[in-house]
Amino acid sequence: MFLNQNKMNQQSYFTHLDALENEAIHIMREVAAECANPVLLFSGGKDSVVLLRLAEKAFRPSHFPFPLMHIDTGHNFPEVIEFRDYRAKQLGERLIVRSMEDSIQRGRVILRSKNQSRNPFQAVTLLDAISEFGFDACIGGARRDEEKARAKERIFSFRDEFGQWDPKNQRPELWSLYNARTHPGENIRVFPISNWTELDIWQYIGREQLEIPSIYYAHERDVIVRNSSLLPVSYLVQPEAGESVQHMMVRFRTVGDMSCTCPVASQARGVEEIIVETALTRITERGATRMDDRTSEASMELRKREGYF
Amino acid sequence: MAAVENIEPDHAELLRFISAGSVDDGKSTLIGRLLHDSKSIFEDQLSAVTRTSNKRGMEKIDLSLFTDGLQAEREQGITIDVAYRYFNTPKRKFIIADTPGHEQYTRNMVTGASTANLAIVLIDARKGVLTQSRRHAYLASLVGIPHLVVAINKMDLVGYSQEIFKQICAEFAVFLQGLGFRSIEYIPISALLGDMVVERGDNLDWYSGKPLLDYLESINIEHDINVLDFRFPVQWVCRPQTEEMHDFRGYTGRIESGTIRVGDAVTVLPSGLTSRIKEILLYNDSFETAFAPQSVILTIEDHLDISRGDMLINGGEPPQITREFDAMLCWLSEQAFDPNRKYIIKHTTRIVKGLITRIDYRVDINTMHQEPVNILTMNDIARIGMKVQQPLVIDAYAKNRGTGCFILIDEVSNNTVAAGMICIRES
Numbered sequence: 001m002f003l004n005q006n007k008m009n010q011q012s013y014f015t016h017l018d019a020l021e022n023e024a025i026h027i028m029r030e031v032a033a034e035c036a037n038p039v040l041l042f043s044g045g046k047d048s049v050v051l052l053r054l055a056e057k058a059f060r061p062s063h064f065p066f067p068l069m070h071i072d073t074g075h076n077f078p079e080v081i082e083f084r085d086y087r088a089k090q091l092g093e094r095l096i097v098r099s100m101e102d103s104i105q106r107g108r109v110i111l112r113s114k115n116q117s118r119n120p121f122q123a124v125t126l127l128d129a130i131s132e133f134g135f136d137a138c139i140g141g142a143r144r145d146e147e148k149a150r151a152k153e154r155i156f157s158f159r160d161e162f163g164q165w166d167p168k169n170q171r172p173e174l175w176s177l178y179n180a181r182t183h184p185g186e187n188i189r190v191f192p193i194s195n196w197t198e199l200d201i202w203q204y205i206g207r208e209q210l211e212i213p214s215i216y217y218a219h220e221r222d223v224i225v226r227n228s229s230l231l232p233v234s235y236l237v238q239p240e241a242g243e244s245v246q247h248m249m250v251r252f253r254t255v256g257d258m259s260c261t262c263p264v265a266s267q268a269r270g271v272e273e274i275i276v277e278t279a280l281t282r283i284t285e286r287g288a289t290r291m292d293d294r295t296s297e298a299s300m301e302l303r304k305r306e307g308y309f
Numbered sequence: 310m311a312a313v314e315n316i317e318p319d320h321a322e323l324l325r326f327i328s329a330g331s332v333d334d335g336k337s338t339l340i341g342r343l344l345h346d347s348k349s350i351f352e353d354q355l356s357a358v359t360r361t362s363n364k365r366g367m368e369k370i371d372l373s374l375f376t377d378g379l380q381a382e383r384e385q386g387i388t389i390d391v392a393y394r395y396f397n398t399p400k401r402k403f404i405i406a407d408t409p410g411h412e413q414y415t416r417n418m419v420t421g422a423s424t425a426n427l428a429i430v431l432i433d434a435r436k437g438v439l440t441q442s443r444r445h446a447y448l449a450s451l452v453g454i455p456h457l458v459v460a461i462n463k464m465d466l467v468g469y470s471q472e473i474f475k476q477i478c479a480e481f482a483v484f485l486q487g488l489g490f491r492s493i494e495y496i497p498i499s500a501l502l503g504d505m506v507v508e509r510g511d512n513l514d515w516y517s518g519k520p521l522l523d524y525l526e527s528i529n530i531e532h533d534i535n536v537l538d539f540r541f542p543v544q545w546v547c548r549p550q551t552e553e554m555h556d557f558r559g560y561t562g563r564i565e566s567g568t569i570r571v572g573d574a575v576t577v578l579p580s581g582l583t584s585r586i587k588e589i590l591l592y593n594d595s596f597e598t599a600f601a602p603q604s605v606i607l608t609i610e611d612h613l614d615i616s617r618g619d620m621l622i623n624g625g626e627p628p629q630i631t632r633e634f635d636a637m638l639c640w641l642s643e644q645a646f647d648p649n650r651k652y653i654i655k656h657t658t659r660i661v662k663g664l665i666t667r668i669d670y671r672v673d674i675n676t677m678h679q680e681p682v683n684i685l686t687m688n689d690i691a692r693i694g695m696k697v698q699q700p701l702v703i704d705a706y707a708k709n710r711g712t713g714c715f716i717l718i719d720e721v722s723n724n725t726v727a728a729g730m731i732c733i734r735e736s
Contacts, residue, residue, distance in 0.1 A: 016321045016402035019602070023602075025563075026544070058561070059547065062547045170390065172416065176424070181653075195404055
């Protein structure tokens, strides 16, 4: 709690962030108590940074009752990978990394081209890692405000032995009585920050003074303007004929696969400025930054059914 | 989220509400209107909805499309389940549980209503109070939602008639009297044209109350939680077992009701052992006092054997410790109740085997009549008797939502099959 003693004594001072934080802590502890072998998915992105703070609040002074895991697409921004390792070490918690590169080597993932987006194939590596370690629950940082398929997802979201999500066959979820029971081979995806919005996340990062990867803040970068999005120039993304490279101030709202995660023009160098921009912004987080969610209206729904987060 | 004044994290409270009504009542249009007029719709969502509206040959945008969900639903023109929507104003952050109005209504509404502070029941001004209006209000009261808003919609189609509004209010008030809501507000609106939703409009000048959004922003919800009876179900025992914290034993959990202070006497149930609160902790903070619904760690003065599923209480009205109790049950599963199957009950943080020993009656939710039955199928609401393998520490749902609710899980399929609200007869 970031509330001071005076506020604590005043019951009316229970803000929406307090409510969301307390709900998330309760959810994390339910996972720890009811699941035999849970894992927390930590990518280094802002939502999972918030998850880690919530886990600290739920479990300290103990160690976390689960390891952290990252599914590395091999297309991550280097600043984010560096941050991921730094934060895990700082917390003194165990970090498992499973990389899609290995899935490609083993022939589990077959790409059409070397530089295509790897987001669609993350599910394969994730499901392989789940079965390798026998995880029965994966705690993730997905939020219901991100996308309409997510708006219908439970906080404890059941996946069958193929890792699939069936929107028509979800367990009813009432009060805060979560059903975490699984048979061997099945697992539960748990989303403690389901009810948070992008603005809540930024407000919480500000309130808790959380460190996040530098590329969330405005910085100078070479970008290409393509289909009204800004694409970051990297070894994966090079200008095509007729396109020019511009050097400008940008920040990332999400930090996924480098080949399809687009920054937005921004001067926001600190959390406060980002909060103002977020409150003013007119485009949803995924709409602005994910090329892969735009391929079809139902792309997220389809990917989730296949086992994606 | 368009205006800078929408950023006031320190003062925004959270209000969860459910909107009850069918497509015909204009429920989706109302939610779309709230989102649109409170500037919570994003450009890309707006342009997608505008495109679809045009494709369907509509002149204006169809506000109901904002709450459209999955591909499967759009193809069939139905809504499958509870969807959650978010919007905020300078005063509050809102979570809407949006539940569809077709045949699985009871199950979905009970699910969405279980966490709500407030329910909006929509009535079509042209049709007046219908069976379903009564059904929606009954379900909201069954699940213990404290506040009810009766939104009388489509006022534009009855010439904004005050007379019609008054008639509907008077008729519904008679029915609502016995349902136990803490507050009831009647608001005339036109979701389609926007009157009295976010803006007052010019057509309902005779109405002196607040527009719907103003009302949602200002209704007092502080007293909805039971502040008297301290209930702390232990979730997980924190034992770092490091050298410097060798003896540390903290009990993690969420305060379901009441408040607690350092030094307060506590009783552990069901064992009945007693001790005093030594510390109230969370992460780097320690507190003198804590209150529902905070998640904290408690340490106590004595070494007692306490584990998940135990409950700490102090003073106030004592809960019951029992293996048998009555409840109102809502059957949620497509698979009917089967006395030969084994069920597990999850109540607070305790999971035990349970049996339904009696079905007293089923409630016909259209007439509220009680009827005898032997079987329970999806969407049934029934009064039942339960027996459980180990004692539970329970309160009446009407007194304490958190310690009065439970779910039933099928032991073989692991599905959540029913939701229960405990009834305790006054002795």
